[in-house]
Amino acid sequence: KLSDRLQQLLEQIPQGSRLADIGSDHALLPVAAVESGKAVFAVAGEVNPGPFDAACKGVAEAGLGKVISVRRGDGLEVLEPGEVNCITVAGMGGALIASILDRGQSQGKLKDVTTLVLQPNVGEDILRRWLLNNEWVLTAESILEEDGKLYEVLTAVPEDPGAGITNANVYREVTLGDSAVVRGQDTLLQMGPFLIQAPNEVFFAKWQGEIQKLEGILTSLSRSELESAENKRKLIRDQIKEITEVLQCLP
Numbered sequence: 001k002l003s004d005r006l007q008q009l010l011e012q013i014p015q016g017s018r019l020a021d022i023g024s025d026h027a028l029l030p031v032a033a034v035e036s037g038k039a040v041f042a043v044a045g046e047v048n049p050g051p052f053d054a055a056c057k058g059v060a061e062a063g064l065g066k067v068i069s070v071r072r073g074d075g076l077e078v079l080e081p082g083e084v085n086c087i088t089v090a091g092m093g094g095a096l097i098a099s100i101l102d103r104g105q106s107q108g109k110l111k112d113v114t115t116l117v118l119q120p121n122v123g124e125d126i127l128r129r130w131l132l133n134n135e136w137v138l139t140a141e142s143i144l145e146e147d148g149k150l151y152e153v154l155t156a157v158p159e160d161p162g163a164g165i166t167n168a169n170v171y172r173e174v175t176l177g178d179s180a181v182v183r184g185q186d187t188l189l190q191m192g193p194f195l196i197q198a199p200n201e202v203f204f205a206k207w208q209g210e211i212q213k214l215e216g217i218l219t220s221l222s223r224s225e226l227e228s229a230e231n232k233r234k235l236i237r238d239q240i241k242e243i244t245e246v247l248q249c250l251p
Ligand code: SAM
Pocket: 022, 023, 024, 025, 026, 045, 046, 047, 048, 051, 073, 074, 075, 076, 089, 090, 091, 092, 100
């Protein structure tokens, strides 16, 4: 059985996709995607030898060697341009996922890709910013807890103004709860434009935790009399204020 986290990713893969799962480790996701009909063909990409062997084993044990191609290489370099139309990258930092997409995009590997399903462990804001700067538009976000860790799953498609799929529509003024509070783009990039509008308990837990972390930093900075420490303190106090205000507006 797939973990809840991988299940969330699976649900975001369009039916009948040609899938690439980059950083696939045991190839659990491509195996489940092919077995469920979500993918008709899949590539499992791995850069490291141990996880590459685990992916080969996972695919062989599932008897799917003919429809899942396990390839060793860095990021999207394992793909031919136009080969897949859906890419999943899960379980890495947001900055690493963004750099994999960035290098792949400049090599033409995102050509014909119509869906990205991404699960950064940290640095979600970095990844959202990459998507925004590269004309990928978020269409769904979810946040879940598993084994005491919080995970966000982001789905994005290429910008398509004719169909109304634009970043201007996603990063617009947002009304929170009953009060018409409008937030800047930075807050939406940090907290998630979809998550902020449909917050669940996990979302609250995440941001209450972030406030606690920031307060801890404030306390340690309070011992310093340096001018730079005062600047940092102000920045952190502003962040705490911003997050608190958002949480207070939510139902
Ligand atoms: N995607 C699986 C999941 O979410 O359960 C495995 C996540 S595991 C924590 C991250 C995997 O990404 C590791 O197996 C690692 O070898 C692989 N990885 C890291 N950087 C990579 C890169 N540049 N290209 C391909 N794989 C990479």
